[in-house]
Amino acid sequence: MHSDIQQAANILAHARRLVILTGAGISKESGIPTFREAQQGLWAKHDPQRLATLQGFMANPKLVWDWYQFRLGLVEQAQPNPGHRAIAALEQRLPHVEVITQNVDGLHGQAGSHRVLELHGNIRRFKCLAGHTGLTMADLAGQQATPPLCPHPGCGALVRPDVVWFGENLDYRVLNQAIADCDACDVLLIVGTSGVVQPAASLPYHAWNARARIVEVNPEKSELTEIAHVHLSGPAGELLPQVAALML
Numbered sequence: 001m002h003s004d005i006q007q008a009a010n011i012l013a014h015a016r017r018l019v020i021l022t023g024a025g026i027s028k029e030s031g032i033p034t035f036r037e038a039q040q041g042l043w044a045k046h047d048p049q050r051l052a053t054l055q056g057f058m059a060n061p062k063l064v065w066d067w068y069q070f071r072l073g074l075v076e077q078a079q080p081n082p083g084h085r086a087i088a089a090l091e092q093r094l095p096h097v098e099v100i101t102q103n104v105d106g107l108h109g110q111a112g113s114h115r116v117l118e119l120h121g122n123i124r125r126f127k128c129l130a131g132h133t134g135l136t137m138a139d140l141a142g143q144q145a146t147p148p149l150c151p152h153p154g155c156g157a158l159v160r161p162d163v164v165w166f167g168e169n170l171d172y173r174v175l176n177q178a179i180a181d182c183d184a185c186d187v188l189l190i191v192g193t194s195g196v197v198q199p200a201a202s203l204p205y206h207a208w209n210a211r212a213r214i215v216e217v218n219p220e221k222s223e224l225t226e227i228a229h230v231h232l233s234g235p236a237g238e239l240l241p242q243v244a245a246l247m248l
Contacts, residue, residue, distance in 0.1 A: 004230055004231070004232055005232060005239065005242050005243055005246060006246055007230050008215045008217075008230045008232055008243050009243045009244075009245075009246035009247045010247075011187055011213045011215055011229070011230065012090070012094070012187060012189065012215065012243060012247055013247040014187075015094055015185075015186060015187035015213075016094075016095055016096065016186050017095075017096045017098075017181075017184055017185045017186050017187070018090065018094050018096065018097045018098070018185060018186075018187045018188075018189065019097075019098050019099075019100060019181050019182055019185040019187070019188050019189070019207065019212075020087055020090070020097065020098070020099045020100070020188075020189045020190075020191060021100045021101075021102075021182075021188065021189070021190050021191070021193060021200070021203055021204065022087070022099065022100070022101045022102065022103060022108070022191045022192055022193065023101075023102045023103065023191070023192045023193025023194065023197075023200070024102065024103060024192060024193070024194075025191065025192020025193065025218060025219070025235075025236065026081070026083050026084065026103070026107075026191050026192040026236045026237075027078070027103045027105050027107060027192075028192070029081045029083060029192075029235055029236060029237045030078040030079060030080065030081045030084070030105075030107060031074075031077070031078050032074055032075060032078050032105055032107075033074065035048070035052070036048075038070070038071055038074065039051075043067060043070070046063070046067070048166070049166065050063065050064070051063070051064055051067045052064075052067075052165045052166050053165050053166050053167055054165055054167065054168065055167075057158075057160055057165075061146075061147050061158055062146050062147065064147075064160075065146055065147035065160075066146070068123065068161045068163075071123060072123050072124065072161075075104075075105045075106075075123055075124070078105065078107065079107075079110070080107045080108075080110050080111035081107075081236075081237040082237040082238075082240070082241050083191065083192075083217075083235070083236030083237040083239075083240045083241075084107050084108055084110075084111035084113075085111045085112070085241075086236075086240035086241045086243070086244045087099060087108065087111065087113060087189075087191070087240065088108070088111040088112035088113045089112075089244060090244070091112075091113060091114060091115070093244075093247065097113075097115065098115045098117065098181045098185075099113045099115060099116045099117065100116075100117045100119060100178045100181065100182075100200075100203065101116060101117070101118055101119065102119050102120055102193060102197065102200050103118075103120070104118065104120050104121055104122050104123040104163050105122075105123060105124075106118075106122050106123075106124050117174050117177055117178050117181070118174070119164070119170055119174060119175065119178060119200055120163055120164045120170070121161070121162045121163035121164050121171075122162055122163070123161055123162075123163055124136070124137075125161075125162035126139075126140065126159050126160065126161060126162050127159070127160060127162045128149075128150035128152070128155060128157040128158065128159045128160070129157045129158050129159075129160065130150060130155055130157035132150050132152045132155060132157075133162060134162075135150070135151070135159060135162075139151055140159060147159050147160065170199065175199060178200075178203055179203065179206055182203045182204070182206035182207045182210070182212075183206050183207075183209075183210050184210070185207050185210065185212050186210075186212050186213065187212055187213045187214075187215070188204055188207035188208075188212050188213070188214045188215070189214075189215050189216075189217070190204060190214065190215070190216040190217070190218070190222075190224055190228065191216075191217045191218070191236045191240070192217070192218060192236055193218070193222065193224070194222050194223065195222040195223035195224035195225075196222075196223055201223065201224070204224050204227060205227070208227045213229050214227055214228045214229050214230075215228065215229065215230045215231075215232070216228035216230070216231045216232065217232045217234070217236050217239050217240060218231070218232075218233070219233060219234055219235060220233070221233075
């Protein structure tokens with residue numbers, strides 16, 4: 001394993017344009033359960049199609065709002081882990097670093113990463129069904145309605161989490177930027193993603209087609225392991241600080 005960690009460190013140290021793709025694994029190390037794992041207790045009986053689709057929201061807005069408030073509470077209790085912090089530190093050591101994340105918790109930003117593309121949105125932000133975006137809980141404070149109504153003058157549309165639900169398309173601007181970043185990178189670091197959720201799972205192949213060097217950090221082999229030049233088996237919070245310490 002030490003030789004693999006050293007090889008990964010050497011690859012990262014020479015990166016001119018590094019892209020880091022992260023998934024649920026790195027957030028799980030901060031104690032944030034995956035969508036399925038959070039369906040416990042009172043939530044275990046609910047179909048995901050009712051909790052994370054526009055159709056489910058329209059059928060029962062309060063149920064979906066309450067589910068996301070429950071998940072937001074879990075996120076707000078979490079802190080960035082050493083894996084998040086090691087990723088943020090790479091910005092200080094390398095000429096160009098871009099983080100592309102499938103996670104909606106905002107922990108990369110909390111850890112100090114400045115260039116973060118959030119493919120699936122952010123559970124700490126909200127938008128209304130009429131198209132007003134960028135709302136925060138502070139903007140919605142004081143309302144008795146569940147879910148709240150859009151505070152923009154003359155709007156009053158239902159407010160929902162600013163996340164991508166099942167059956168919805170990713171923001172094309174974010175996705176196109178992610179594709180362009182992967183096309184242009186010379187090193188791709190994949191952290192804690194299974195490589196099965198599309199379209200995020202296709203991004204590493206853009207880097208691979210561009211002949212980028214690929215390093216994967218994951219406790220288990222994934223659908224992307226076959227294209228990785230180095231696979232480090234274990235938690236990002238343990239392995240990434242080791243990699244960073246060995247970078248020349």
